[in-house]
Amino acid sequence: MIRLITFDVNRTLLRLTASHPGEVYACIAAKYGYQCDPLVLGTAFRESYKTQSVESPTFGSGREDWKDWWRRVVLNTLKSSGVDINRNHLHAIAEDSLEIYAHAPAYTALPYAQETLQCLSDKRIALGVISNTDPRIKQVLLEHGFAKYFNFVLDSYSAGISKPHLGIFKQSLSISQLADLKPCEVLHVGDSLQMDYLGARKAGMQSTLVSPDFREQCSQHGFPVDNSSMFGSLKELVPQLLSIC
Numbered sequence: 001m002i003r004l005i006t007f008d009v010n011r012t013l014l015r016l017t018a019s020h021p022g023e024v025y026a027c028i029a030a031k032y033g034y035q036c037d038p039l040v041l042g043t044a045f046r047e048s049y050k051t052q053s054v055e056s057p058t059f060g061s062g063r064e065d066w067k068d069w070w071r072r073v074v075l076n077t078l079k080s081s082g083v084d085i086n087r088n089h090l091h092a093i094a095e096d097s098l099e100i101y102a103h104a105p106a107y108t109a110l111p112y113a114q115e116t117l118q119c120l121s122d123k124r125i126a127l128g129v130i131s132n133t134d135p136r137i138k139q140v141l142l143e144h145g146f147a148k149y150f151n152f153v154l155d156s157y158s159a160g161i162s163k164p165h166l167g168i169f170k171q172s173l174s175i176s177q178l179a180d181l182k183p184c185e186v187l188h189v190g191d192s193l194q195m196d197y198l199g200a201r202k203a204g205m206q207s208t209l210v211s212p213d214f215r216e217q218c219s220q221h222g223f224p225v226d227n228s229s230m231f232g233s234l235k236e237l238v239p240q241l242l243s244i245c
Contacts, residue, residue, distance in 0.1 A: 001185060002206070002245045004151075004176055005120060008163075008190030009131040012210060013117075013146065013234075014107040021045045021097075024106075025077060028096045032089045036081045044080035048073045059134045059157040066134040066157045070098055102136040104143035112234040117149040119238055125245050129153040130172050130188065132162045132195065151176060163192075164199025187244070189237070193217040197230075210237050 007013055018024050022042030029036045052073050060069035074094040078085055085093070100106050120127060127150050131137050134157040141147045152175045156162040159171050169188070173181050183204030190196020191211040200207035209230040211217065218225045231237045 002125070002187045003178055003181060003185040004126045004128060004172075004187070005241065005245070006128040006130045006172055006186060006188045006200075008188075008192070008196050009129060009133065009137055009141070010107075011191040012110070012189060012196075013113045014109055014140070014144065017106055017108045021077075024100060025074065025093065025097060028093045028100070029078070029081075029083070029085065029089075031096075032085075032092060034083050034085055034089070036078075036083050041077060041081055045073070045077045048076040048080070051076075058160065058162050061157045061160045067098060070094075070134070074098075102139050104140055107140055107144065109144055109146075110234065112238070114145070116234045116238055116241075117146060120241065120245070121149050123242065123245060126151050126176065126178060128172055128176060129155075130163065130168060130190075132156045151178075163190075163195040164202070166199075166203045169200055169203035169205060187241075193221055193223060198223075208237060208240070210234060 010016065020042040022038040022040070022045055025041045025045070026036045026038040052069065056063055056069060059066040071094045074097050075090055078090055078093060117127065129141070129150050129152070131154070133155045135155050137155050138147065138153050141153060147153070154168065154172055154175060156168060159168045161167040173183065173186065184206065186205040188196060188200035188205050188207045189210055191209070193209055193214070197207045197209040207229065210233065212232050214230045214232065215225055
């Protein structure tokens, strides 16, 4: 019997409104009078994020404040833009970017996300979040009206570890407040074959993959498609969830 369903957030319930952070940073820079190429910033962001993640994984959890971690990512991105931005404006843009991603407009709800959560809530199924994000995701979920559905929201910075590591899935059991909850009584829903679907299963949980490209993910990783646990959208998933809960 399924006693708890946990959800990933980004690309499962919500998606980033801008196609990439370069667009956001360019827009903020323009507010201070600088014209930056969003594509250049996008490329610089990917490099900065990758470097920072290697040097200080999981947004610096256990080593530094996540805000300082993101400040360095943004500052290094801007410094690689080729535009001469003075020091004060560099820091102002970084602070503005931190604030933007802390609120609902930075994310767009995916189709049928609200209906899915409401349907499960109506059935009195305990729900939680396991997300490879920093603590801002709690405020974003609140502003989208999703927070009321969840018993807990576990972000990777607070957990100190990221999916697909077993540790973050195990932590979700202990904070669920469900007595004697076993891994096999938990179903995790996410969009990533490796991070969500396989990560949860290695932790002894059940899992469901929900993504328009689930077949491509399976092909890329040489994993067989399972039409009973893989779906292209949340709308397709709900009848399956209700049948097993």
